[in-house]
Amino acid sequence: MSAGIPLPSTESTAPSIEGIRTILVIGSGTMGSQIGMAAALAGYETTVQDISAESLAKARAELTARMEATVAKGRLAAAEAEAALGRLSFATDLDASAAGADFVIEAATERLDIKEQIFARLGQVAPEHAILATNSSTLGASKVAAATGRPDRVCNMHFFNPALVMKCVEVVRHRATSQATVETTLELARRLGKQPVLINREVPGFIANRLMGAIQKEALALAAAGIASREDIDTTARTALGHPMGPFELMDMVGLDVIDFIAQATYAETGDAADRPDAQVAALVAEGKLGRKSGQGFYAYPAPGT
Numbered sequence: 076m077s078a079g080i081p082l083p084s085t086e087s088t089a090p091s092i093e094g095i096r097t098i099l100v101i102g103s104g105t106m107g108s109q110i111g112m113a114a115a116l117a118g119y120e121t122t123v124q125d126i127s128a129e130s131l132a133k134a135r136a137e138l139t140a141r142m143e144a145t146v147a148k149g150r151l152a153a154a155e156a157e158a159a160l161g162r163l164s165f166a167t168d169l170d171a172s173a174a175g176a177d178f179v180i181e182a183a184t185e186r187l188d189i190k191e192q193i194f195a196r197l198g199q200v201a202p203e204h205a206i207l208a209t210n211s212s213t214l215g216a217s218k219v220a221a222a223t224g225r226p227d228r229v230c231n232m233h234f235f236n237p238a239l240v241m242k243c244v245e246v247v248r249h250r251a252t253s254q255a256t257v258e259t260t261l262e263l264a265r266r267l268g269k270q271p272v273l274i275n276r277e278v279p280g281f282i283a284n285r286l287m288g289a290i291q292k293e294a295l296a297l298a299a300a301g302i303a304s305r306e307d308i309d310t311t312a313r314t315a316l317g318h319p320m321g322p323f324e325l326m327d328m329v330g331l332d333v334i335d336f337i338a339q340a341t342y343a344e345t346g347d348a349a350d351r352p353d354a355q356v357a358a359l360v361a362e363g364k365l366g367r368k369s370g371q372g373f374y375a376y377p378a379p380g381t
């Protein structure tokens with residue numbers, strides 16, 4: 076997976092956690108906006124960069140509203156929210172945003188060509204010491220590391236949705252990631268209020284999506300064989316295993332298109348018949364039944380937005 080990437084010949088120049096003051100988050104969508112807010116709340120000067128001014132404006136409005144709601148609930152002092160929002164800026168220019176960044180978290184659209192371009196550019200414009208991490212759910216950092224010219228300072232830093240709430244961050248090292256990069260990335264995740272876990276080599280799905288995938292696969296097989304209804308399988312996961320929701324409910328929440336996309340990416344990577352995308356999920360996606368967001372998935376939902 077990391078073939079072609081040279082091992083670092085010299086000691087990594089990745090900064091220690093004390094050297095991280097300014098964070099750049101690339102992409103202001105579902106993940107990037109909240110990762111940026113988490114960084115600003117933790118005291119970092121943070122820029123969220125996106126090629127779409129519209130997406131940046133939406134992110135700013137949503138985060139401002141979210142901070143107001145958090146203050147109204149008494150979970151954050153108004154002055155802290157204001158200070159955090161003051162540390163957060165939004166920009167469309169990558170070069171200018173990257174020039175002063177000590178740590179970059181890329182959360183742009185899940186396409187290898189887009190990420191390759193971003194990482195190649197970061198290799199040229201980000202300070203030499205900067206760590207370049209990707210939040211990708213399906214692409215190991217080795218896929219973009221060589222383009223940077225500093226593969227030892229590249230890794231996955233995988234947050235979960237919603238990033239302001241979910242505690243887990245999967246840090247994945249590839250063959251050339253230096254120990255200093257791993258340690259600083261783990262510590263940064265802790266300072267962002269997260270509980271990081273380290274994955275010692277790239278594997279499709281990392282940990283969480285592999286565990287979730289195994290449960291989903293079994294649930295789909297049980298239902299397809301008529302052994303139990305979807306409702307009863309979901310009830311079992313909740314009442315016997317203590318899961319907050321059942322596998323079908325969870326797939327509807329994540330989005331069946333996303334589930335199908337992850338399965339396709341995993342299958343393309345492994346070629347393992349056991350990883351073949353599920354036909355029930357693919358059929359629902361083909362019918363436009365994407366889960367909660369479209370009002371219909373495995374279950375029917377009230378109209379989106381109600």
Ligand SMILES: NC(=O)c1ccc[n+]([C@@H]2O[C@H](COP(=O)([O-])OP(=O)(O)OC[C@H]3O[C@@H](n4cnc5c(N)ncnc54)[C@H](O)[C@@H]3O)[C@@H](O)[C@H]2O)c1
Binds near residue numbers: 101130212234
């Ligand atoms: N959505 C999730 O549940 C989730 C969870 C964990 C990780 N991820 C990963 O996070 C990343 C982003 O996912 P998302 O759900 O936030 O996507 P999204 O579609 O909500 O947002 C992506 C943003 O990237 C921007 N973008 C596209 N090309 C760009 C470029 N060249 N430079 C800067 N910005 C660019 C888009 O304008 C968009 O605003 C993906 O790699 C995905 O695998 C997603």
